Amino acid sequence: MQTMTTLVLGASGATGILLVEQLLQRDLHVRAIVRSSAKLPQTLMEHPRLSLIETSIADATDAEMTRFVDGCDAVASCLGHNLTLKGIFGRPRRLVTEATQRVCLAAQANASSTPTKFVLMNTAGNSNRDLNEPISWAQRCIMVLLRNMVPPHRDNEMAADHLRTAIGPTSPSIEWVVVRPDTLTNAPTVTQYTLHPSPTRSAIFNAGESSRINVAHFMAEMIADADTWNRWKGQMPVLYNVA
Template identity: 30%
Template sequence: MKIIVFGASGRTGQEVVRQALEQGKSVTAFVRSPQKLQIDLPSKGNGELHIVQGNALDPAAVSRAIEGQDSVVSCLGTRGFSRGKTISEMTANLIAGMQQHRVERIGYVASAGIYREIPGLTGFLAQLLLRQVLADHRRAADALEASGLQWTIARPLQLMNGRLRGEYLEARHGVPSGKGRISRADVAHFLLRTLKDATYVNQSVALSY
């Protein structure tokens, strides 16, 4: 399987790349700054890593990179408390490139809270502090749902560094009643698992321990 990972230099994106290589996949890492991609090639697995430098806001560059791929993983995000529409604009470019080259499968990392589904004080604070970012992810999610592609949206609660467990709670509606956090390694595990599991096609899933 050939996978292209957008946002590959971010902490979740690097986990996706590393695990995909361990699984023997051919991985294209699409990054603005290749020097930020700090991947130690795994000792197991025979995957191949290809690095493409580009900006996901450039539709032509995105389209060229998607050509010939089997599936797409988006770990795109913005820094800080962005007030723009950067995420949804980049996602629109991904959708257009996939439609042009008939690549159907995409896994997308958003965030819990895009549907205002987090209850109580935690949900209130999320909307207060991250309202613009969550709204941008929601626009991207809505675009994916209308795209005709085979999409899966991962909605992790609080992200943290930590080991890969391979076990976590999932909720298609609302959020899991768990610990309210999950490691980036397990979010990556979920994304790669869903690419080959039709159960998750056209599903938005919240993740937590």
């Protein structure tokens, strides 16, 4: 049986590195896109099942994106905006959305005999509009402000909406899951976590915690395990640490 290959976007980020490690622990091949390999641990760079592509997603041509995705059974995006003034308000303001759109176009262009799995890391502050998730009036007001004043929030919304509406549940080329962690934290090991189709608490007024390693573990489990994938495909699960 041929070993699966996963393309990881944002592989040098805090969650991306952990996802690469989790995938390699499951004996999968990983193709990782990084701006600079210097951010990766040396032991990881020397792993025989890891191949690195040093480039900026924003600078890659459509032909290059198609080549990056070609031969991959899955794509996982851990892309996000740095929490600095430049990262939040500078360009590219639609980093996640444009990468999502281009990955989908590349997967469609490659026309694989089986759908490419696409896992997008997003945020619990983004609603799944397919489920009409209840949001308090106060939180709704704050979300309107975030949508109009903080570009990364709108970027996350648009990326998830592209998968929900432009790709949808019946695409022959792409199956997708949008993972929604709440407040991201750092932890040394995987701990117990729960998964929910919708938020069970307010991301603004009663936020939960989601460790990056738990998020990486769940993303890797979906890619590697068919039952886990079939449970969540076409959905936007919310992940919380168990206190």
